Amino acid sequence: MKNKNLKKLLNKMQVDETQSSGDFENLSKNLLDKVKGGKEAPKQTNYASCNASSCNSVAC
Amino acid sequence: MKYKLSYYIIITESIDQEETKQILYATRTSTALVLHKDVIQLLLKSDFDRLSVSMLQELLACEAIVPEDENELEELAEKSKLLSSNLDSLQFTVQTTANCQLGCNYCGQQHVKKNMSDSLIDNVIKRFELILSNRKYKQVDVSWFGGEPLMSWSVMKKLSPKLKEIAKNVNCKYMSHLVSNGLSLKSEIYEELASEMDCTFIEITLDGTKEFHDQRRDTKLKESTFDIIFSNLLSIVNRKDYPINNCYISVRCNVDDRNKEGVVPLIKLLSEHKLQDKIRFYTARVYSWGNEAHLLTANENYSVDEIDWFIELYNAGFNFSILPGTNPVVCSAVTPDYELIDPWGKVYNCTETPLVPFYGSEYVIGNISNDITNVKPFEQRPYTDWYDRIQDKKNGIYCTTCKILPVCGGRCPKSWMDGIPPCPSMKFNMEDRLILSYIHSKTTIKELIEK
Numbered sequence: 001m002k003n004k005n006l007k008k009l010l011n012k013m014q015v016d017e018t019q020s021s022g023d024f025e026n027l028s029k030n031l032l033d034k035v036k037g038g039k040e041a042p043k044q045t046n047y048a049s050c051n052a053s054s055c056n057s058v059a060c
Numbered sequence: 061m062k063y064k065l066s067y068y069i070i071i072t073e074s075i076d077q078e079e080t081k082q083i084l085y086a087t088r089t090s091t092a093l094v095l096h097k098d099v100i101q102l103l104l105k106s107d108f109d110r111l112s113v114s115m116l117q118e119l120l121a122c123e124a125i126v127p128e129d130e131n132e133l134e135e136l137a138e139k140s141k142l143l144s145s146n147l148d149s150l151q152f153t154v155q156t157t158a159n160c161q162l163g164c165n166y167c168g169q170q171h172v173k174k175n176m177s178d179s180l181i182d183n184v185i186k187r188f189e190l191i192l193s194n195r196k197y198k199q200v201d202v203s204w205f206g207g208e209p210l211m212s213w214s215v216m217k218k219l220s221p222k223l224k225e226i227a228k229n230v231n232c233k234y235m236s237h238l239v240s241n242g243l244s245l246k247s248e249i250y251e252e253l254a255s256e257m258d259c260t261f262i263e264i265t266l267d268g269t270k271e272f273h274d275q276r277r278d279t280k281l282k283e284s285t286f287d288i289i290f291s292n293l294l295s296i297v298n299r300k301d302y303p304i305n306n307c308y309i310s311v312r313c314n315v316d317d318r319n320k321e322g323v324v325p326l327i328k329l330l331s332e333h334k335l336q337d338k339i340r341f342y343t344a345r346v347y348s349w350g351n352e353a354h355l356l357t358a359n360e361n362y363s364v365d366e367i368d369w370f371i372e373l374y375n376a377g378f379n380f381s382i383l384p385g386t387n388p389v390v391c392s393a394v395t396p397d398y399e400l401i402d403p404w405g406k407v408y409n410c411t412e413t414p415l416v417p418f419y420g421s422e423y424v425i426g427n428i429s430n431d432i433t434n435v436k437p438f439e440q441r442p443y444t445d446w447y448d449r450i451q452d453k454k455n456g457i458y459c460t461t462c463k464i465l466p467v468c469g470g471r472c473p474k475s476w477m478d479g480i481p482p483c484p485s486m487k488f489n490m491e492d493r494l495i496l497s498y499i500h501s502k503t504t505i506k507e508l509i510e511k
Binding site for chain 1: 072073075076077083090091092093094095096099115118153203205239349363364367368371381383391410411412472488489491492494495496497498499500501502503505508509511
């Protein structure tokens with residue numbers, strides 16, 4: 001973990017967190033549910049490959 | 061069948077106090093699983109027989125475990141090659157002008173007062189029609205790019221209805237998007253873009269709050285631009301009918317070491333105006349545009365700062381995922397029919413080379429000012445051997461051994477050709493992204509910060 005603020009957040013959370021049941025958790029699915037479950041959030045992108053932002057477009 | 065642990069996995073450190081849980085991220089499917097450390101150990105020892113059936117099924121489904129004899133790099137590259145050549149959506153970029161009001165100090169373009177002529181507009185329309193008649197596409201996305209495209213609004217207005225009509229005639233869904241500096245993006249222009257020109261998003265750029273933005277995105281006459289652009293943004297997003305036809309505004313913040321302190325204040329400003337659900341926001345590290353702008357930022361510093369910005373965005377109530385999707389088609393340049401037409405009729409298959417003096421005629425793939433068929437075939441265009449190049453270590457492309465290749469794709473073939481590795485921040489902060497995603501999925505970041 002490289003980010004110090006992230007480490008602080010994780011430490012704060014661990015106090016409250018209880019063990020999850022079952023073999024595994026599908027984090028990707030949980031995130032998808034959370035993002036979709038929010039308000040009508042516009043799709044976000046987290047990086048751009050070029051100045052024309054074609055990574056926001058259909059082909060990329 | 062015998063299996064092996066995929067090369068394309070990333071495993072985080074423990075994420076709980078008891079040190080029993082870790083996140084395994086399979087980049088081939090961009091799937092993150094929270095697993096017990098004992099399971100991780102079994103995986104690392106390839107002791108798959110001791111996994112439960114449900115666990116094994118999940119790991120196979122997300123391609124964390126793959127057939128033992130599979131050459132994964134070849135599999136990925138060949139699939140991407142096949143997909144790139146058979147896309148059912150077409151990208152088409154029109155650089156309607158070489159003019160721009162701004163003089164951004166990291167821009168590589170050379171601007172002149174040149175808009176597309178009427179005769180070239182006719183040829184652009186004919187070229188578009190020819191491409192759509194040669195191959196069946198389900199949808200087409202026209203990108204309005206410049207310079208500043210809104211400085212050639214009349215050109216866009218002439219082209220748009222014709223391009224729409226051509227797409228309609230071949231039963232192809234038409235959409236467009238605009239990349240603008242935002243200075244001329246008045247509310248009524250937005251309305252026309254969204255309602256008449258089928259714009260699905262409009263991207264503008266704010267490089268921090270006023271004190272940061274105006275230092276680097278001023279006009280060529282050294283006039284400030286932040287207040288005008290921000291006022292335009294508010295006028296649009298505060299319309300009662302926003303987003304017209306679901307056309308959102310995307311705010312990009314180009315960052316280097318000179319303005320990185322301006323990102324958090326900008327996020328706060330956007331949230332003070334309650335834009336969390338109204339806009340997309342993202343930061344992009346400034347990189348070389350045929351110049352040395354990439355030297356203004358240390359990539360590893362950017363990747364650490366970016367996690368702070370994600371935390372700030374979550375804290376402010378922006379709702380999005382920081383885990384990428386898979387990226388099997390790295391760029392429009394590797395697709396068979398992608399073209400950009402510049403204001404003189406020169407054709408390119410990359411948005412970064414036109415108007416940039418650094419890039420010479422070897423990047424031009426045609427010129428349709430007199431003859432709409434005067435364009436090189438796919439095989440003779442730059443970058444089109446990308447998926448062969450990344451399979452050979454001798455080419456000096458790190459992607460050959462990179463674990464995030466499936467979600468990155470190699471990012472920018474042109475940059476590799478320039479000798480500048482374009483590796484994205486996620487290469488350096490994926491573990492932090494996974495841990496932040498885990499926290500975000502379990503709790504509310506705002507409440508956690510306020511504890």
